[in-house]
Amino acid sequence: MSEDPAALMLEVICTYNNAETLDGVVLTPARLRGVWSSTAPWIAFADDGCCFGQIGSPNRVVRRRHPWIGAFGGRVVLDWAVTPPPYVRAFGYSFAGQDYGDSEKRVLFLAGAGLVMSRAALSVCGWLDGPILDDRVGRSLGSGGDVEIVLRVGRAGYDLWYLPECELLHRIPTRRISLRYVIAINRALGNSQTLADVLIWEGSSSRWLAATARKLAKRIGNLGSAAWVVARGKKAVREIFIQASFELGQILGVLRILPMSRSCRRRLMGRARPVSGGKDPAPTKAV
Numbered sequence: 641m642s643e644d645p646a647a648l649m650l651e652v653i654c655t656y657n658n659a660e661t662l663d664g665v666v667l668t669p670a671r672l673r674g675v676w677s678s679t680a681p682w683i684a685f686a687d688d689g690c691c692f693g694q695i696g697s698p699n700r701v702v703r704r705r706h707p708w709i710g711a712f713g714g715r716v717v718l719d720w721a722v723t724p725p726p727y728v729r730a731f732g733y734s735f736a737g738q739d740y741g742d743s744e745k746r747v748l749f750l751a752g753a754g755l756v757m758s759r760a761a762l763s764v765c766g767w768l769d770g771p772i773l774d775d776r777v778g779r780s781l782g783s784g785g786d787v788e789i790v791l792r793v794g795r796a797g798y799d800l801w802y803l804p805e806c807e808l809l810h811r812i813p814t815r816r817i818s819l820r821y822v823i824a825i826n827r828a829l830g831n832s833q834t835l836a837d838v839l840i841w842e843g844s845s846s847r848w849l850a851a852t853a854r855k856l857a858k859r860i861g862n863l864g865s866a867a868w869v870v871a872r873g874k875k876a877v878r879e880i881f882i883q884a885s886f887e888l889g890q891i892l893g894v895l896r897i898l899p900m901s902r903s904c905r906r907r908l909m910g911r912a913r914p915v916s917g918g919k920d921p922a923p924t925k926a927v
Contacts, residue, residue, distance in 0.1 A: 668771045668785040675762060684756045685786075686808075687736075692754060693807035710761030710798025711790065713750040714806025715739050724817045727878050734825045735812050740802040747802045748794070752786020754808035758798070762789070765796035772908055773835055784832045791839050791912035819878055823885045830889020831896070838897060839912035845905060852894055862887045 675683055686692065716738035736753035762768050773784035794800050815821070841848050866884045870877050897905060 668773065671785065671789075672768070672771060675759070675768065681759050682756060683759060683762075684754065685752065687753045687810075689811035689813065690754050691809045691811070693809060708797070708799045709758065709801050710765075710793040710796070711750060711755060711757045712801040712803050712806065713738065713755050714803050714808065716751050716753055716808045716810050719809045719811045720817065721812060721814045722817060724812075727819075727876065727882070728817055728822055730879070731822055731826070731882055734822055734829065735816070736810060738802075740804075742804050744801060744803045744805075747800050750790050750800050750802070752790065753810055755786065755790070756806070757789070757793070761793045761796065761798045764798070765792040766911075767792050772839075772911055784835045787832050787836045788839060788912070791836060795840065795912045819881070822882055826882050827885040827889035827892070830886040830891075831893040832889075833886075834890045834893025834897070835908075836912075838909050841910050845902070845909060848909065852898075856891060856894055859887045859891050 671685055674685075684692065716736055718732060718735050718737045736751040738751040738753075740747060767789055771785065771788065773788045790800065816825075838848070843851075863884055866880045866887070870880045897908070900908075
């Protein structure tokens with residue numbers, strides 16, 4: 641942690657994907673509880689196995705360069721417990737690896753493993769009043785809570801920034817460095833992608849259903865193409881299985897939404913739309 645006095649205006653909220661730690665509490669309520677129990681204008685969410693290197697001073701960032709910043713993150717370095725096989729490294733995003741390069745920049749999305757949030761942004765976007773998506777429960781790999789936070793803050797008019805001076809070490813235990821785990825996590829990430837698409841959908845429910853039918857057909861076609869590639873020996877079976885699991889996760893996400901009542905679907909659909917009315921949110925103030 642930086643020794644800059646301004647960094648004292650940030651609190652780190654440790655959240656865990658571990659049932660023994662949270663007594664089965666879902667990750668999203670754990671994050672919400674952490675926000676309400678803290679007072680600093682900046683909050684850093686830290687998942688299990690994560691260790692912040694340098695966070696720097698969010699107040700300096702806000703004051704000098706980015707007065708509309710709602711969240712920022714930096715390079716997420718994967719700290720492998722054992723050397724992983726090449727095919728696992730190739731799917732680093734599965735472990736929330738993040739590296740947008742050596743220069744700071746505005747981005748469209750940030751990994752949730754080590755996310756530094758503005759309290760004002762969380763309030764303006766409505767997340768504090770009612771998160772929609774649950775996140776991991778115990779050992780379940782279901783996800784979506786961090787996706788919702790980032791999308792709602794960004795769509796509320798705040799900027800998301802990547803700052804390479806910030807660094808997070810994400811410890812990856814041996815049990816996660818396996819084909820079975822990578823397949824399972826990609827299926828969960830595909831499910832999250834579907835939920836994210838619904839959150840930013842700006843059309844009607846009927847248009848979403850029509851678009852979803854077309855996407856489902858495409859996903860099923862992709863699975864068939866993947867099987868054909870494997871049959872012809874053009875690509876490693878393991879990589880195809882991982883890619884196919886992501887496609888399958890998106891299909892399962894759609895099947896999860898379709899049976900919802902109209903009111904539940906309406907509550908979810910478009911909640912991360914851009915704020916209308918032309919009024920910008922109040923910028924996060926440097927303290």
